[in-house]
Amino acid sequence: MKKIALLTACSLFIFATSCKKEKKEAKEVIEETVEEVKEEVEEVMAKEVKFPLEAKSDSGVTGEVTFREEGGKVMMVAYLSGLTEGEHAIHLHEKADCSSADGKSTGGHWNPTHQPHGKWGASEGYHKGDIGNFKADAEGKAKVTFETDQWCIGCDDPNKNILGKAVIVHQGVDDFTSQPSGAAGARISCAGIIE
Structure with missing residues (x-):
């Protein structure tokens, strides 16, 4: 009888130990699978749109602009060429319509919150399209990067x-004070943001 009880106790111990090990292994597999699914969902959730920038106002300024949304933020990266050396303004405008030769078919700055024009983040207010200024090098090339959680792609x-909306590059510099557009001058390059 003692032998049977001892065998039963040993069997239960082995079974319990084996179950604990299997349970731990199963938990690790589940955790790894959950992480893989999260990564796949994040990749699927990331949105990206890319467009050529076309010359306006007989400028010869062209390039490419990419918007990528990930983790609740949108990153804009624009590559430009054909610029005059120095500073230029870049904004988002109301309409994705680059059909006019002067770029004015895009309307004014994108300003859904009806704020005064200003420098991005200014306490006095700013348009959601007030990206700011950038510098072109001696060869007329520039890279512009901008990131914000105040934009989304298709939400x-x-x-x-x-x-x-549209991306507009201006010949001049945004002074951040002149209303309603910062006195940035002619619209010299345009891209409509469409899917």
């Missing part, structure tokens, strides 16, 4: 959604 928030 349901009209105060954040950049689809249907």
